[in-house]
Amino acid sequence: MIKKTLSVLLGALALPLAAHAASYQLLNVSYDPTRELYRAINEKFAAEYKARTGDSVTIQQSHGGSGKQARAVFDGLDADVVTLALGGDILPLVDPGHLIRKDWETRLPDHASPYLSTIVFLVRKGNPRHIRDWNDLVKPGVGVITPNPKTSGGARWNFLAAYAYALKANNNDKDKALAFMSTLFRNVPVLDTGARGSTTTFVQRGLGDVLLAWENEAFLAREEFGNDQFEIVVPSISILAEPQVAVVDKVVDRKGTRKVAEAYLNYLYTDEAQNIIAQNHYRPSNPQIAAKYADQFPKLDLVTIRDFGGWAKAQPEYFGDGGVFDQIYRK
Amino acid sequence: MSTLSTVPLQDPPSLPPEFRPQGPLIRRNSAVTESAWVQWLLVATALLFLLGFLLLPLVSVFTEALRHGWKVYLDAISEPDARSAIGMTLLTAAIAVPFNVAFGLAAAWAITKFEFRGKTLLVSLIDLPFSVSPVVAGLIYILVFGRNGWFGPWLFDHDIRIVFAIPGIVIATMFVTFPFIARELIPLMQEQGTDHEQAALSLGASGWQTFRRVTLPNIKWALLYGVLLCTARAMGEFGAVSVVSGHIRGQTDTMPLHVEILYNEYQFAGAFAVASLLAIFALVTLALKSYLEWRHGDELAATRRH
Numbered sequence: 001m002i003k004k005t006l007s008v009l010l011g012a013l014a015l016p017l018a019a020h021a022a023s024y025q026l027l028n029v030s031y032d033p034t035r036e037l038y039r040a041i042n043e044k045f046a047a048e049y050k051a052r053t054g055d056s057v058t059i060q061q062s063h064g065g066s067g068k069q070a071r072a073v074f075d076g077l078d079a080d081v082v083t084l085a086l087g088g089d090i091l092p093l094v095d096p097g098h099l100i101r102k103d104w105e106t107r108l109p110d111h112a113s114p115y116l117s118t119i120v121f122l123v124r125k126g127n128p129r130h131i132r133d134w135n136d137l138v139k140p141g142v143g144v145i146t147p148n149p150k151t152s153g154g155a156r157w158n159f160l161a162a163y164a165y166a167l168k169a170n171n172n173d174k175d176k177a178l179a180f181m182s183t184l185f186r187n188v189p190v191l192d193t194g195a196r197g198s199t200t201t202f203v204q205r206g207l208g209d210v211l212l213a214w215e216n217e218a219f220l221a222r223e224e225f226g227n228d229q230f231e232i233v234v235p236s237i238s239i240l241a242e243p244q245v246a247v248v249d250k251v252v253d254r255k256g257t258r259k260v261a262e263a264y265l266n267y268l269y270t271d272e273a274q275n276i277i278a279q280n281h282y283r284p285s286n287p288q289i290a291a292k293y294a295d296q297f298p299k300l301d302l303v304t305i306r307d308f309g310g311w312a313k314a315q316p317e318y319f320g321d322g323g324v325f326d327q328i329y330r331k
Numbered sequence: 332m333s334t335l336s337t338v339p340l341q342d343p344p345s346l347p348p349e350f351r352p353q354g355p356l357i358r359r360n361s362a363v364t365e366s367a368w369v370q371w372l373l374v375a376t377a378l379l380f381l382l383g384f385l386l387l388p389l390v391s392v393f394t395e396a397l398r399h400g401w402k403v404y405l406d407a408i409s410e411p412d413a414r415s416a417i418g419m420t421l422l423t424a425a426i427a428v429p430f431n432v433a434f435g436l437a438a439a440w441a442i443t444k445f446e447f448r449g450k451t452l453l454v455s456l457i458d459l460p461f462s463v464s465p466v467v468a469g470l471i472y473i474l475v476f477g478r479n480g481w482f483g484p485w486l487f488d489h490d491i492r493i494v495f496a497i498p499g500i501v502i503a504t505m506f507v508t509f510p511f512i513a514r515e516l517i518p519l520m521q522e523q524g525t526d527h528e529q530a531a532l533s534l535g536a537s538g539w540q541t542f543r544r545v546t547l548p549n550i551k552w553a554l555l556y557g558v559l560l561c562t563a564r565a566m567g568e569f570g571a572v573s574v575v576s577g578h579i580r581g582q583t584d585t586m587p588l589h590v591e592i593l594y595n596e597y598q599f600a601g602a603f604a605v606a607s608l609l610a611i612f613a614l615v616t617l618a619l620k621s622y623l624e625w626r627h628g629d630e631l632a633a634t635r636r637h
Binding site: 027032035036060061062063064072074075076077078196197200224254 | 490578592
């Protein structure tokens with residue numbers, strides 16, 4: 001019976017809708033931890049769009065490390081929309097890629113960040129290494145799991161969050177802060193390419209004592225593997241992670257999907273989507289909805305990417321070839 | 332042992348008397364001089380190794396896959412994305428393998444039946460995919476066919492997609508599985524020499540007739556053996572395909588990529604269910620391969636045993 005329904009369903013999907021209503025296909029190229037979020041969002045959006053316009057839309061997903069995904073779009077992956085971990089990964093698609101128009105950040109509300117997050121620590125049950133804050137990560141013998149900042153967006157937020165702490169703890173002494181970062185990365189046994197790879201390394205393979213993770217990823221890992229196995233530690237200071245989204249102008253204009261792609265990204269700001277966002281442990285950008293879920297999200301001191309001069313400046317300075325990360329990682 | 336001991340009872344008529352086994356076969360073992368416990372130790376070590384490194388992982392794949400019962404298993408392999416991945420894998424193999432059969436035959440034929448300049452170069456080129464990392468193999472095609480690659484601008488202007496689409500996956504798979512058939516055929520055809528072909532030609536056969544009636548029957552089992560290895564690799568390739576696939580669920584995901592995706596989404600039962608299907612494909616290939624070795628071992632004689 002199930003098989004029969006399945007094959008009927010499949011047949012219906014495979015047939016291009018011959019009837020009056022149009023049928024669209026969007027490709028959303030996203031970063032690693034958003035799999036569960038977009039599975040929920042896509043279903044609701046398709047239903048909402050169908051009810052509103054009569055047109056059906058199927059959204060296909062591609063996930064991976066944010067930098068790697070951006071590179072694939074740059075090299076020709078036909079994404080209608082990119083929903084990446086940070087603006088730094090969208091910049092090369094604007095220039096030199098010429099795939100996205102320059103005004104992308106102002107075309108959507110809140111700097112094109114429909115959801116926010118931050119970086120927290122995930123530790124093993126009982127916190128055996130007594131990890132409370134960033135300075136506990138540089139102690140000898142502490143295994144720190146974080147992905148590679150070159151390929152992973154989450155890893156770049158991790159890096160900047162740690163650096164923000166290092167600057168604050170050392171009264172903005174850059175050299176001391178860099179020495180701190182160097183020691184921290186000496187405690188990193190393996191750099192995975194994406195955030196999900198790192199989570200698997202920490203949770204499944206049992207490597208390391210602390211995982212630097214997206215808040216949403218930490219919540220999800222606890223949900224998947226039981227609250228009794230892992231604990232979330234909120235450091236004294238972290239960074240406000242602002243994942244950004246954009247319509248890929250060149251692709252939607254060629255495919256004729258601009259209208260539905262824009263509707264899709266705008267949908268992320270609706271109350272319905274903002275609630276789904278909160279339920280998936282992302283911080284909603286809408287303050288009213290965020291207030292509703294306030295007790296879920298710990299309050300902490302947050303710096304922003306603006307404190308580092310924005311991604312256009314921070315990306316090459318910290319993560320470009322020969323940038324700060326290269327310098328401290330080689331030391 | 333049982334198959335060997337039946338040999339003296341049913342001599343194949345084609346075997347000349349001097350090649351017939353003399354006396355009971357078991358006496359060959361008299362060359363072994365080690366004491367019994369050394370023999371046992373060696374056998375036990377080998378068995379333990381096999382058990383630990385081959386059988387255990389294989390068993391664990393199936394137990395993990397069936398941990399939540401048959402229903403979960405069947406659902407996992409029949410959900411649309413999994414079906415699409417299975418389809419992609421079969422399609423890729425169905426295109427890549429015939430192409431490599433044609434190429435492998437042509438290359439082996441040229442190399443073993445003719446003398447020409449640059450022959451050694453061609454032989455080394457055939458081996459290239461064995462020595463190049465699959466990731467590099469994938470990246471080559473991004474550099475050539477990607478939006479910013481050599482042919483990228485032209486391809487994108489004409490709305491032709493190679494990378495991040497099915498053609499890219501097939502091409503990358505072909506590259507990685509290039510050597511399997513040629514490498515199976517070359518040693519055998521070298522050993523067989525050109526006498527038969529020359530005889531056929533001197534009797535007035537055309538080139539095509541010679542190939543079809545003389546060469547092909549001589550190499551058919553080795554060819555089949557190569558096809559099996561090539562198919563197994565084509566279905567299992569991960570690295571090169573991962574680079575050019577774009578990882579679009581339900582579209583450009585092959586089975587190995589789908590396994591990774593499911594695993595990363597904490598859907599372990601699903602991941603192992605798809606992995607077990609891949610393992611079944613591999614086991615079937617292995618069974619066919621063993622059958623070929625057992626049944627047509629003499630005609631595979633010159634090929635490397637894997």
